[in-house]
Amino acid sequence: MTGGPRLRRPCSSITRTWAALFVSITLFGAAGVAVADAPYITLASTTSTDNSGLLDEILPKFKQASGVDVRVVAVGTGQALRLARNGDADVLMVHDRKSEEKFVADGFGVKRHPLMHNDFIIVGPRDDAAGVRGVSDVGQALSTIADEKVPFVSRGDDSGTHKAELRLWTAAQRDPSEASGTWYRETGSGMGATLNTAAAMGAYAFVDRGTWLAFKNRLDLEIVVVGDPRLMNPYSVILVNPERHAHVKAREAQRFIDWLLSPAGQKAIGDFRVNGEVLFVPDAIAAP
Numbered sequence: 001m002t003g004g005p006r007l008r009r010p011c012s013s014i015t016r017t018w019a020a021l022f023v024s025i026t027l028f029g030a031a032g033v034a035v036a037d038a039p040y041i042t043l044a045s046t047t048s049t050d051n052s053g054l055l056d057e058i059l060p061k062f063k064q065a066s067g068v069d070v071r072v073v074a075v076g077t078g079q080a081l082r083l084a085r086n087g088d089a090d091v092l093m094v095h096d097r098k099s100e101e102k103f104v105a106d107g108f109g110v111k112r113h114p115l116m117h118n119d120f121i122i123v124g125p126r127d128d129a130a131g132v133r134g135v136s137d138v139g140q141a142l143s144t145i146a147d148e149k150v151p152f153v154s155r156g157d158d159s160g161t162h163k164a165e166l167r168l169w170t171a172a173q174r175d176p177s178e179a180s181g182t183w184y185r186e187t188g189s190g191m192g193a194t195l196n197t198a199a200a201m202g203a204y205a206f207v208d209r210g211t212w213l214a215f216k217n218r219l220d221l222e223i224v225v226v227g228d229p230r231l232m233n234p235y236s237v238i239l240v241n242p243e244r245h246a247h248v249k250a251r252e253a254q255r256f257i258d259w260l261l262s263p264a265g266q267k268a269i270g271d272f273r274v275n276g277e278v279l280f281v282p283d284a285i286a287a288p
Helices: 013-037 047-051 054-066 079-086 097-105 138-148 158-171 191-203 211-216 249-260 263-271
Strands: 042-046 069-074 091-094 110-124 151-154 185-186 204-208 222-223 232-240
Touching: 042 079, 042 158, 042 249, 047 054, 047 069, 047 079, 047 185, 047 191, 047 211, 054 069, 054 249, 054 263, 069 222, 079 091, 079 158, 091 097, 091 249, 097 158, 097 232, 110 138, 110 211, 110 249, 110 263, 138 158, 138 222, 158 204, 191 204, 191 211, 191 222, 204 211, 232 249, 249 263
Parallel strands: 042 069, 042 091, 151 185, 151 204
Antiparallel strands: 091 232, 110 204, 110 222, 110 232
């Protein structure tokens, strides 16, 4: 018989399975696009801001205020600057003023903004074999350590901390590289690993206060040298120049810098504490 109504066959289980799979793929793809479109910037920062816990404290506050996520690459200052020169970061948070000023002067950064500071200290074993505990002149302390040939562990990684240490050895008219592998050991690693080595060896080490306060595996290490004005440790924040690297997310990165320098950002930095101690002192002069 012709001309009657045609019955539609119900979908088979295979058809339904493919339909469900198509919907799932479509929804997953849409979600993936949404995630990919979520705003984020890449911050090249020092290990000290990461190891101390500062970034874990302040970055969620920035994201809550702005909706912008910050992805952190925590390395030594020298490596952070190289990453930024290559266009592999949008913004820098580092602590070697001479290198920072050159980075900006060479056209790789837009402007250097003073952000905060803490200080460097020398830690050493409780028995203080070099007898430098309480010495107020860091150059004198380093000279004594070198002359007594007591173990000293250095990062040796071209970080801001390492650069500061080397400047102080030079000021003390000592060249520890001549003793590399004997009493002077270079780890080529971050501050946490270097402190672990110093603790295991019962050696002296040069460290920023923030990382020291957050460091748990101290064994018998103690602060022995502190307070010399030359031990001040300033940090800055720099926008990578979008004229050098067009893919730099300048708008979002500048928004991050503006927040760090604002009263809210400076308060977040100043409020951060470990065991009740302030780790970083805000330095920006924020507009009222």
